[in-house]
Amino acid sequence: MRGQPAGGLPSLVAAAWRRAAPARRSRPGKTHTSRGGFALALVVLMLFAISVAGVTGYMVIGNEFDLADQNAMGYKALAVARGGLERFLAEQIGEVGDSVAYAIGDGIATLTSRKVVEEDSLNHIYFIRSEGTVTDARYPGNPARRVVGAYAYRRISPVNHVAAIMSTGDRLDFRYWARADGYDQATTSDCAGGGTAGVAGAIAAERVRARNGSVVQGNPNSATLGSYQAIYDTAGVRWDILSDPDFPVEFDGSPPNFGALPPDSFPVVRYVGNLNAGSSWSGRGVLIVTGRLRMYSGFSWNGIILAGELRSTSFQWPVVDGTVIGGLNVKNPNITYSWGGLFRYHSCNVYAADRSLSYLEPISNTTWEEY
Amino acid sequence: MLVVLVSGVFLVQNQYYALQLKRAIVQDNARSVTAMMASDLRSVAKGGVIVAESARVVVRTPLALSVICATQGPDVFVYLDGGEAALDTTNVAGFAVRDSAGAWSYYNVTWRKLVTPGGNPAASCAAQGADTVGASSDFIKLKRLGSYHSPAPGIGDVLMFFAEREYSFAASALDSTSRALYRGPYGGTLVEFVTGMDSTAGFAYRTGGSTYSSSVSGPALQDIDAIRVDAEARTHAETGGRSDVRYGWSVSIPLRNVR
Numbered sequence: 001m002r003g004q005p006a007g008g009l010p011s012l013v014a015a016a017w018r019r020a021a022p023a024r025r026s027r028p029g030k031t032h033t034s035r036g037g038f039a040l041a042l043v044v045l046m047l048f049a050i051s052v053a054g055v056t057g058y059m060v061i062g063n064e065f066d067l068a069d070q071n072a073m074g075y076k077a078l079a080v081a082r083g084g085l086e087r088f089l090a091e092q093i094g095e096v097g098d099s100v101a102y103a104i105g106d107g108i109a110t111l112t113s114r115k116v117v118e119e120d121s122l123n124h125i126y127f128i129r130s131e132g133t134v135t136d137a138r139y140p141g142n143p144a145r146r147v148v149g150a151y152a153y154r155r156i157s158p159v160n161h162v163a164a165i166m167s168t169g170d171r172l173d174f175r176y177w178a179r180a181d182g183y184d185q186a187t188t189s190d191c192a193g194g195g196t197a198g199v200a201g202a203i204a205a206e207r208v209r210a211r212n213g214s215v216v217q218g219n220p221n222s223a224t225l226g227s228y229q230a231i232y233d234t235a236g237v238r239w240d241i242l243s244d245p246d247f248p249v250e251f252d253g254s255p256p257n258f259g260a261l262p263p264d265s266f267p268v269v270r271y272v273g274n275l276n277a278g279s280s281w282s283g284r285g286v287l288i289v290t291g292r293l294r295m296y297s298g299f300s301w302n303g304i305i306l307a308g309e310l311r312s313t314s315f316q317w318p319v320v321d322g323t324v325i326g327g328l329n330v331k332n333p334n335i336t337y338s339w340g341g342l343f344r345y346h347s348c349n350v351y352a353a354d355r356s357l358s359y360l361e362p363i364s365n366t367t368w369e370e371y
Numbered sequence: 372m373l374v375v376l377v378s379g380v381f382l383v384q385n386q387y388y389a390l391q392l393k394r395a396i397v398q399d400n401a402r403s404v405t406a407m408m409a410s411d412l413r414s415v416a417k418g419g420v421i422v423a424e425s426a427r428v429v430v431r432t433p434l435a436l437s438v439i440c441a442t443q444g445p446d447v448f449v450y451l452d453g454g455e456a457a458l459d460t461t462n463v464a465g466f467a468v469r470d471s472a473g474a475w476s477y478y479n480v481t482w483r484k485l486v487t488p489g490g491n492p493a494a495s496c497a498a499q500g501a502d503t504v505g506a507s508s509d510f511i512k513l514k515r516l517g518s519y520h521s522p523a524p525g526i527g528d529v530l531m532f533f534a535e536r537e538y539s540f541a542a543s544a545l546d547s548t549s550r551a552l553y554r555g556p557y558g559g560t561l562v563e564f565v566t567g568m569d570s571t572a573g574f575a576y577r578t579g580g581s582t583y584s585s586s587v588s589g590p591a592l593q594d595i596d597a598i599r600v601d602a603e604a605r606t607h608a609e610t611g612g613r614s615d616v617r618y619g620w621s622v623s624i625p626l627r628n629v630r
Contacts, residue, residue, distance in 0.1 A: 045377050053384040060391040064398065071402055116450040117440035118500030119527040125438050127452060149452055151438055151529060364473040365628040366529055368414040368433040370452070 073134050073144035077107060078369070081132025081148045084109020085367070088128060089152060091248060092360045093268065096126060096154060107134035107143075116151070124154040126360065129370075147370040151363045157354040159304055160236040161196075161323065163203040164218060165343040167310055167335055168228040168327030172204035174214035175338035182218015184347045185321055191348035199323075199345050205231060205331070214338075218345065228331040237306055238359070239328040243290045245272050250356075258283045266303055266352040277318070286353045293326065295341070302346065303353030315339040321346040322353060390616065393606050397618040400567045400604035404552050405622040407564065408600050411536055416467070416475050416628035419533070420595045421557065423587040425573045427539040428598065429557045431467070431477060433628075434459055439528045440496035445515045448492040449530060450501065454508040455486065458532065462556065467531040468520045475531060478519040482532070487514040499526060537561060540572050549605065569605035569617065574598060577623075596629045 083104045088111045099112045110131045118124045128150050135143040164182045165172070174180060182201040186194035201218030202208045208222035216222050225231045232239070241247050249268040250256075256267060266285040274291035275281070279298030286304045293307035295318035303322045310326030311333075317340040324343055326332050414433045422429035435458050441448040451458065465479040492510035493503040503510060516530075517523025524530065535557035543551035543566045550568045555561035575583035577597040587595055603619035 042376065046380065049377070049380040049384055053387060056384075056388045057391055060388065060395055064395040067395075067399060068402070071406055074406070114450075114506065115500060115502040116438045117496065117526055123527075124500065125527060127438070127450060129452060149436065151436065363469075363529060365416050365469065365475070366436050367627055368436055368531075369410060370435070370457075 069136070070144070073136060074146065076105065076134045077132040077144040078146040078148070079132070080104045080107035080109050080134060081130045081146045084111055084132060085128060085130035085148055085150055088113075088130065089150075089360050089362055093247075093249070094356045094358060096360065104132075105134075107132055115154075119153075122156045124156065125363070126152050126154055128152055128360070148367060149370055150367040152360040153363060154358055154360055156358045157351060158236055158238065158357050158359060159306075159323075159325075159350070159354050160234060161199050161345070161347065161350055162234055163200040163223070163323065164345040165201075165320075165324040166203040166231060166235065166326070167205075167332045168231045168330075169204060169310075169332030169334050170206040171334040172202050172208045173334070173336040173338075174202070174210045174216055174341070175212045175336060176214060177212075177339065178210075178214045178337035178341040179343065180210075180216045180218070180222075181342075181344045182221070183345065185344045186346050186348035190346075191351065193351060194348045196347045202343075203231065203234075212338075228327065232328065235325050235328070237325060237328060238357075239306070242270070242288055242306065242357070243308065243328070245290075249288070255281055255283050264352070266349075266356050268356050284349065284353070286356050290329075295320075297340070302349040304350055304357070309333070310335055312336045312338075313341060316341065318342070320344065322349040393616040394618065397567060397604035397606050397616055400565050400606075401602040401619055403565045404568070404572075404602040404604075405600050405620070407554070408538060409622065409624050411538075412598050412624045413627055415626045416531065417473070417626075418475055418477065418593050419626070419628075420576075420587075420592050420598075421535065422537070423574070423576045423592060423595060423598075425575070425585040426541070427537065428574050429535060429537045431464070431533040432536050433531050433533050434463060435532050437530050437532070439524055439526055439530065440501045440510065441492070441499050442525060443490055443495065443512075445517055445523065446487065446490070447513050447516055447524060448490065448495045448510055449513055450496065450510055451532075452509060454506075455511055456508070458482075459534070460486075462534040463532050464535040464557070465533060466516075466519075467533060468516070468524050469529040469531070476520055477533070479535075480519065485513050487512050538574075540568055543567075548607065565604075567604050567606050569603035569619065571601065572603040572619070573601050575601065595626065597623055597625045599623045 084102050087102055096113050102109045112129045114127045116125045116127050131147045133143040133145050164180045180201040183198040184196045188195045198219040200223045201216040201221050203223045205227055206224055210216040249270045251267055251269045255269050268286045270288040272290045275289045276294045277299045278296045282300045284302035287301055289307045292309045292311050294311040297317045300319040305324045307326040308329035309332055312335045319342045321344050411432045415430045419431040435451055437449040437451045439447045439449050460482040463482040467475040467477045469475055490512050492512050493507035496510050497503045537555055537557045539553050540550055541553055543549050544563055545566050550570055551563045552565040552568055553561035554564040575585055576587045576595050577583050578591050578594040583599050599621055601621045605615050605617045607615055
């Protein structure tokens, strides 16, 4: 027999072979004709149907996702544009730059500004345009883009000129040749606006007194405004912003090399904490001391000094040609300057320094979205 | 049997696909309504809502704001970002003047009646301190604003050029079984903007506080500081016996220039 093992096999093995042999021959025949073909076709069709369903579902959901994503990108771009506008308005101090870009979240806000008109010498109107773009990494050439615009005043000279030295405390005393002079030390040869009638020599809440050869003079000689709040409001200083360590200023922590700066540069210099100012701190511009300020001999300043608190001194000869405003944190303790101290109003120095503190104030209800 | 099985599979798959498509459509409808309306409504200023009904709202949408930078007799020169070319002048329904307190006075006049050639706007504004470098075409001349607004607007005054836009939910012209959102110029021909809205879609208005009213009229229109859009979309299921596919959300749009 074909397929049978050759010669003399044991009967048991031979019988098993006969039983197995028909089965091996018949199985392939049955599979091809009745079961195998149907199952295979069904499986293929089912797989095909599932694949089609999956692909179409994926396409529908994918399209929907893309639409929603693009919509969200548009909103993001708008938020970026708005955020850029708010940041520009909030951080602006001094000269207004033509353009600046901020990275905000996933996008970039590009700000441009243009001076539109000088309403008067102290108030200029600017147009601020903020373009927010958010780029989808899949389509880098086609970012979502939204534009918002707004108008803002630039307040050129925000600090009011009211006294050669002003303290929010109750009493401000001068003794033994200390001097506060509110008459303008500047003339028109110093600057076009120089030679003014001057300001008060000294201002405090309840009392200003000069004794023992000291002088307090000006237009008027002195004034009392009654309270910390009245003096704070009169000063016109945005102290909460300027004293915030997070608010950026030109020089923070140490004075610049004034010799390296142009002579018409009156920068903003800030010291966070208590400062004993000696000759190394002499300079010009705006000096902001967030804590206590004690001025010593050798210290001289041309411009504006703003201090959280002013301290008394004795036998010290600081010289300030500009204006000093102290006690901006809380009501200043009573102060006595004795045996020295010279505080003189100088309109040109104050104006020049004041420009460095100029800021943008949005004109309310003028923000709109450009199409 | 094989045919039945295969047909069944494809039928179920088709229903699934159709359902997903319908869901996508209703979501797109709802999203389109709120996205477009938010852009138009967000910048509306105080007094800018003309009609406030549950299914209809008409607003004065700012197209651009400008500032008067110089005057010449009864005429004024203004700065307009991008110049006349950047403004959709055909849709300008009028202008408004902002007072020192931030309130607006509105006047309906076409752009052609407002703008006038002549003079040298850029040079006139530069003389008042304007930075005109690279933007001389952004300065234009407007005539006789004093004939609309008294006192005549002067240097530093802010002007708004607005379009009057109407939105309304009404029966769809494209699909008679559903409603649609129409959009267009106030008093003009409205265009069907979004089809497939439900009868519950509509508007609500906040006049200070936190409560919304379905309609506002009279002097209270001045007090509207937010508009809520209830964008309820609905479409019929692909096969009978099934519930309609619905989707909706409500978006409250604060009017940023109302303070």
